[in-house]
Amino acid sequence: DVKVTQSSRYLVKRTGEKVFLECVQDMDHENMFWYRQDPGLGLRLIYFSYDVKMKEKGDIPEGYSVSREKKERFSLILESASTNQTSMYLCAAATGASTYEQYFGPGTRLTVT
Amino acid sequence: GQNIDQPTEMTATEGAIVQINCTYQTSGFNGLFWYQQHAGEAPTFLSYNVLDGLEEKGRFSSFLSRSKGYSYLLLKELQMKDSASYLCAVRSYDYKLSFGAGTTVTVRA
Numbered sequence: 001d002v003k004v005t006q007s008s009r010y011l012v013k014r015t016g017e018k019v020f021l022e023c024v025q026d027m028d029h030e031n032m033f034w035y036r037q038d039p040g041l042g043l044r045l046i047y048f049s050y051d052v053k054m055k056e057k058g059d060i061p062e063g064y065s066v067s068r069e070k071k072e073r074f075s076l077i078l079e080s081a082s083t084n085q086t087s088m089y090l091c092a093a094a095t096g097a098s099t100y101e102q103y104f105g106p107g108t109r110l111t112v113t
Numbered sequence: 114g115q116n117i118d119q120p121t122e123m124t125a126t127e128g129a130i131v132q133i134n135c136t137y138q139t140s141g142f143n144g145l146f147w148y149q150q151h152a153g154e155a156p157t158f159l160s161y162n163v164l165d166g167l168e169e170k171g172r173f174s175s176f177l178s179r180s181k182g183y184s185y186l187l188l189k190e191l192q193m194k195d196s197a198s199y200l201c202a203v204r205s206y207d208y209k210l211s212f213g214a215g216t217t218v219t220v221r222a
Binding site for chain 1: 117121144146154155156157158161200202204208209210211212213214215
């Protein structure tokens with residue numbers, strides 16, 4: 001089974017702080033994704049990456065950036081955290097195989113005060 | 114883009130059957146996924162449909178009609194542990210997934 005880990009389960013940051021959310025996968029998958037999940041809105045794609053040093057904007061990239069320097073690690077960066085970025089953040093990894101199912105990490109619940 | 118609709122909540126009795134519907138309007142369709150998510154946990158993969166018809170996997174089955182933009186997830190012989198949120202997701206040609214808001218299923222004894 002693919003294992004996807006995220007650096008923190010819970011995080012509390014202040015408005016204006018720079019925030020790093022780390023995601024690591026152990027199965028050499030090419031594709032990695034960052035979502036946020038909010039009640040009533042479901043999962044929304046922030047950024048994704050098809051390969052090292054490659055990134056593509058998802059549906060809601062504003063206020064976020066990403067970094068993928070190594071295949072196994074995909075980082076989400078909040079340059080200047082705001083209260084509307086309080087959310088559950090989920091990382092996922094997927095192969096390029098036909099099914100292309102995504103495996104999710106446990107999530108990081110970020111609160112910005 | 115994608116527009117994906119599913120009911121917000123459903124309640125059923127242990128041992129019963131529940132059907133969760135999902136309708137979608139898409140600019141490009143390349144497969145439909147169902148995920149299960151227990152409270153406070155990550156979503157886990159349940160099923161995948163890319164062709165029309167029924168896919169059965171134990172107590173869970175998923176159906177797809179591409180011409181109608183419609184899918185359902187059927188949960189049979191409901192157990193208490195099936196209480197969770199069920200997420201419908203449509204994959205586009207660029208392999209991005211778009212998710213519905215999820216259906217919370219509550220199983221009562």
